[in-house]
Amino acid sequence: MSQTVDRALSILPLLAQGPADLGQVAERLGVHKSTALRLLRTLHEHGLVYRQEDQRYRLGARLFALAQEAVENLDVREIAHPHLVALNDRCGHTVHLAVYEEQEVLYIDKVESRYPVRMYSRIG
DSSP: HHHHHHHHHHHHHHHHHHHHHHHHHHHHHOOOOOHHHHHHHHHHTTEEEOOOTTTTEEOOOOHHHHHHHHHHTTTTTHHHHHHHHHHHHOSSSEEEEEEEETTEEEEEEEEOOOSSOOOOOOOO
């Protein structure tokens, strides 16, 4: 792994704990202030960190936007389906994945029971 990238990425969890000044960042990374400043400037240029008026750095808005976009693009069905199958293998009954929206339960995935008597349900 690139040492520079590793150091830059190490700044993000540090700032997730709260704002920090240049000296604190350098100390936590175990680098000279000039190295920490170079890393912070690069992260700042990409919107991942923000320099406050009091000269402390905090996480930037772009980081939150990226995180939100990543969450919105997760396909929960794709992630959950193997777990539905595993649960179905253990119990043998129909297993549903659902969301609660506007006071209604909406089934978004299911794995059918292996038994002849089943609960009828429809995705969507």
